[in-house]
Amino acid sequence: PVSKTWKKLLPNLALRMAKASLQRLQMSSVLNSCDLILQMEPHNIFAHYFKTIVLQDRKDQKDRASRHWLQER
Structure with missing residues (x-):
């Protein structure tokens, strides 16, 4: 029951x-939280929504991982 x-x-x-974290514009913290959630659920x-928002913001920096995530969505 506890678990x-x-x-x-x-x-x-x-x-x-x-x-x-998103409200404070701490994007790496948002990604860490989203990764944890997506591992469990x-x-x-x-x-997915929060991670997409952050990665769209990073898309301007031409981050390859960001483009890959956004293409899958």
């Missing part, structure tokens, strides 16, 4: 951290 609760709590906490729409 199930933790598995539900962690993605929610990471999503809140991603949102707060690969189909989490909000994590």
